[in-house]
Amino acid sequence: MPASPLHHRVADTLGRRVAGGELPAGSVVNLAGLEKEFGVSRTVAREAMRLLESLGMVEARRRVGLIVADASRWNVLSPQVIEWRLAGPGRDAQLRSLLDLRVAVEPTAARSAAVHASGAERRHLVELADRLHTLGERGLGQSEEYLRTDVEFHQTMLRASGNEMLAALDQVVKAVMVGRTRLGLSPDVPVAEVLDHHRTTARAIEEHMPEAAEIYSRLLVARVRAEFVLP
Numbered sequence: 001m002p003a004s005p006l007h008h009r010v011a012d013t014l015g016r017r018v019a020g021g022e023l024p025a026g027s028v029v030n031l032a033g034l035e036k037e038f039g040v041s042r043t044v045a046r047e048a049m050r051l052l053e054s055l056g057m058v059e060a061r062r063r064v065g066l067i068v069a070d071a072s073r074w075n076v077l078s079p080q081v082i083e084w085r086l087a088g089p090g091r092d093a094q095l096r097s098l099l100d101l102r103v104a105v106e107p108t109a110a111r112s113a114a115v116h117a118s119g120a121e122r123r124h125l126v127e128l129a130d131r132l133h134t135l136g137e138r139g140l141g142q143s144e145e146y147l148r149t150d151v152e153f154h155q156t157m158l159r160a161s162g163n164e165m166l167a168a169l170d171q172v173v174k175a176v177m178v179g180r181t182r183l184g185l186s187p188d189v190p191v192a193e194v195l196d197h198h199r200t201t202a203r204a205i206e207e208h209m210p211e212a213a214e215i216y217s218r219l220l221v222a223r224v225r226a227e228f229v230l231p
Contacts, residue, residue: 007047010038014048018057018068020088027068029058055081079175086179098176099225105169109161110201110217114210116162122206128153129202136190151177153198187227194223
């Protein structure tokens, strides 16, 4: 795999510092200082800051330069920002927010998918739910295959909703699921109830049962939330 561009690596380090509070809102970021610290050119330093600026994490101020923006201005739905926040001291609050978003969004997506999904999407959701069940029963809940299958299930459901706004959240859902697993917050053995809810949600979508799909999906994400985040 090719190495990330140098300015991405500089931006990654700075993004983690900002998200973790090491660089609080109002901190001035000096390009000359970045050149010296990272041993990079002015062009690389500037590109790194442009990336952070595009995420709302820094902003230009006249006669001041670049400063760290208040968290209220960050693009909190960016998978990159989500990753940085999950890696910082505010991890629990970030995870709680993301799971609250899933509780609010995924049941609606499931209901809509039961109406709008194609035949291929309905069958694929059932296949994915069955695969998750099999992997879970084999004790492979921490495996890469389980994670990939779980992510694909939820992304497929969002995309099958027929709503472009819901579909656009597919990378957000992936970011929280991957981040949760990478941080060791997923159970070694998947909760049987969660595996069952994947199946019932998928089958309700397959059978064109929107109300049932919404109910089962809500039970699924609510159970996941209860498993990982304190109220």
